[in-house]
Amino acid sequence: MEAKPVIKVAAVCGSLRKASFNRGLILSAIEICNESIRGMEVEFVDISGLPFINPDLENGSEFPEAVEEFRRKILEADCFLFASPEYNYSIPAPLKNALDWGSRPPNVWADKAAAIVSAAGGSGGSRVQFHLRQVGVFLNIHFINKPELYIFAHKPPKKFDSDGNLIHDETREYLKKILESLHSFAGRLGP
Numbered sequence: 001m002e003a004k005p006v007i008k009v010a011a012v013c014g015s016l017r018k019a020s021f022n023r024g025l026i027l028s029a030i031e032i033c034n035e036s037i038r039g040m041e042v043e044f045v046d047i048s049g050l051p052f053i054n055p056d057l058e059n060g061s062e063f064p065e066a067v068e069e070f071r072r073k074i075l076e077a078d079c080f081l082f083a084s085p086e087y088n089y090s091i092p093a094p095l096k097n098a099l100d101w102g103s104r105p106p107n108v109w110a111d112k113a114a115a116i117v118s119a120a121g122g123s124g125g126s127r128v129q130f131h132l133r134q135v136g137v138f139l140n141i142h143f144i145n146k147p148e149l150y151i152f153a154h155k156p157p158k159k160f161d162s163d164g165n166l167i168h169d170e171t172r173e174y175l176k177k178i179l180e181s182l183h184s185f186a187g188r189l190g191p
């Protein structure tokens, strides 16, 4: 019997902060996949080097080098994991910038599965998640609906250490369930 191909997840973080809790979620997702989800691997895709979106930087179908590399990683992925804080009730500018660069023709996000998790302040990130889903309609990203994970990052019990690493077992279990759901949905959606 032929082995099933590995599902590649490109993980994008909405925070550029060194000790970002959301990046901590991505690092945990990488560990969880390596340890306990067979057939799926997560790669962290850094968006901090992308220039601000500006079509003047495009030369026909060519993009600046950092954008080309980013778009290639998104194109090569089978599905996406977004981990993002909420900024002023919405999507942080670095993440929106990355979404916009990926959307330039040909749209590299199109027709793939995705999951969103958020560690944020008072809202747990519900509004960033809903705004991201709204943008995903035009980008043709297929988000899993359940389970949902909204982390109230600053409320006890402590979920992250001072470097942003996830240290809360219950949250890690939820994150694993999200990854399993993404795995199953991406598998059903096919290549």
Ligand code: FMN
Binding pocket: 015, 016, 017, 019, 020, 021, 022, 023, 084, 085, 086, 087, 088, 089, 090, 119, 120, 121, 122, 123, 124, 125, 153
């Ligand atoms: N938290 C919220 O829940 N809702 C907000 O609207 C919100 N706006 C913010 C705006 C800015 C510019 C910043 C810097 C933070 C805001 N926060 C808000 C708090 C962040 O979501 C919170 O600190 C989060 O943990 C940061 O994520 P990170 O640890 O991955 O950097």
